[in-house]
Amino acid sequence: MSDSEEPLPLEGLKVLDVSTFIAAPAAAVALADYGADVIKIEAPGEGDPHRHNYKRAPTYPRSENNFPLQLDGRLKRSIALDLKNEQARPVLEKLVKRSDVMIVNFPPPARERLRLRWQDMEALNPRLVYCSLTGYGESGPDRDRPGFDVTAYFGRSGILDSARYEGGPPGLSMPAQGDRATAMTLVAAILLGLRRRDRTGKGGWVGSSLYANGAWANGTTLAGAAIGAKLVTREPPDRPRNALTNLYRTKDDRWLQLLMVRDDRLFETFCKVMGLPQLVTDPRYTDREERKRRARELHAVIAPVFASRTYAEWATILAPTGIPFGVIERVADVVQDEQADHAGIFAETDNPAVPRTVNNPIRLGFARPRKSGVPAGVGQHSEEILRELGHSEADIATLKKSGAVG
């Protein structure tokens, strides 16, 4: 909303990203997008295993280009540090002492073993905002279980079970879908920690879990379940409970989603644009409750009309009417969607292999997200960072020789 050249809001903020895979590293990316200096600590050699998902993960689209790294590794510097090597410890401690934020997602036993818990760090830097991501929380029977997006966010929270048509299999989730939503929670938690530090001078622990984020996303249904509300099953599109909030297949085998939540106001308009003016006065459909009761009958009337035109034709017909609808858009089309550009969703990069990327969804009137270049290789900035910490060339050589630094 503004073209001013003010400094980015997080300029000067020093962040240590000691995490792997997606939710926690993606939170660090969002901070980097808005100016934070993010140092990623990763294992020498292969680094964060997420670097290899584009080649290894069976659920990922295949590409020659490391596209996930543009999302989750952009704008970071990388130091390869073997945290199991005792000689790496003083380097880590120096980094912790000069950082504002540290992001960790080791399961609790690994954190304990590596002495990376908040109480370990607080002793080094009491002003640190320590952000922890777990699969299932910091206590309880499953706290040590490694948590992944599909198991902790989607499976355990009841989302997959809710996301099915009656009689059908559970819903599907996309790779890292819940991870990335969780990243926004971590950003909020970190900013809350920083705000409190501004006021009190004290750092502190902040965190979240994939499970709690899945439960929050599924909150409406779970709040209902918690008081014993009768849970609804979703009828398949050909047997809707409400024909006016349903899915319809168009002539070109795409799907259009009608969402007339306030249908009493729009029903007449709807009937007219559908070429079904006789329905307006049809006593079977004049009343909202009647329409719901006769949802399948109404569906039988509407469905062939939708099937008679293409999606593009329907979009043109419905757009000016105010009738809420959405196409079941295909990702291939979304990346060309003019509206997505207006919403600030995609951004150009300086990386020829991945020339466009997905912005984090925070928009600010006073700053734009930084443009990203080629993500750092494992340990690309090891020496530079060690020099910033005051290590001599001889120190650096010793650390490398010992395998503590890669």
Place this chain on the structure above:
Amino acid sequence: MVESALPLSGLRVLDISSFIAAPAAAVVLGDWGADVVKVEGPDGDPNRRIMHDSSNYPKSDTNYPWQMDSRNKRSIVLDLKKADARAALDRLIEKSDVLICNFPPPVRDKLRLAYDDVKKVNPRLIYASLTGYGETGPDRDRPGFDATAYFARSGLLDAQRYEGGPPGVPGPAQGDRATAMTLVSAILLALMHRTKTGEGSWVGTSLLGNGLWSCGVIAQAALVGAYLPPRPPPDRPRSALGNIYRTSDDRWLQLTIVRTDKLWAPLCEALELPQIVTDPRFSTEADRRRNSAALAALMSEAFAKKPYAHWLKALAAKEVTFGVISRPQDVPDDEQAEACGAIVKTAIPEMPRTLANPMRVSFAEQRVAHPAPELGQHSEEILREAGMSAEEVAALKRSGAIR
């Protein structure tokens, strides 16, 4: 570790929004101590009635969605189409730190509630805007809902389908609630900016942007021309050992076997299919993948013979890895849901438990949920706090500007 002052205590928030994503962001701010005033029109936020209006909501005598999205707020009714109500709103804006708005842009213009209008009243104000599709562009004025903007338009629903089947099914407000956390992050960034510069600002997000962020992997892949192949349905999986199976009590189990060679024999034992351990069709991973439909058929038959609870034990006993697909009704009583702070107790008699927002901090606990306000319950109190005299409030009541 716990201090008495909440991290957002003293922050004044005006929630001039409806339905879920934007009001839920205000809830989160309230959970951490902000004083949230909900400004509603004479008919109230339609979210007060959504449980009855939407066929996708579980039905109850308790208005749990409204309680969840309005906890700890106060309500003032202002008929913003009336000039004196709009003037009263300016009095509130003068004293607020944050204003959350989700009217589509033309309504904002009509009500003089665009950022440019309100920053004249209070230049330190943080204006948080939620839209379906962004602030400009051909679809900026289109009302956006979770199911349409976050899920359908982003490509999520199309991607979430089994080959040949209908699109995926979004849960009620699922994307709204995730979006709320983005809006909270944006507001906190603006507060940081204000601390540094003394200036207010505009911040915002869109449901479409959040949907695409959540499916960032496939969107980013599409940007380099890579696409996810369609997901085969469970009866013809790519790998029978990474597939879902229905149990005799109509529940589902997700096998997540990665070390397939090591776990093949234990799996067959757990399934009581010892005869297939040495079946030449399945003897190597390549064989099992080649004959995955035949293997899935045998396994489906086995899983369908016994209930979910049996399989949990039988698979765990053989150290076969699997994912739990919980039903919503299992979650509130899941010990781990309480341990991670997702399910919390309330001070609302008819709704003793609710969902906490997913942020945890060592230095504060989220406020306990108290009942959501009745429509206009705090109108007078809020205007008096803003410095209006009893006479002024009475005049507004007489004109119908407030209720």
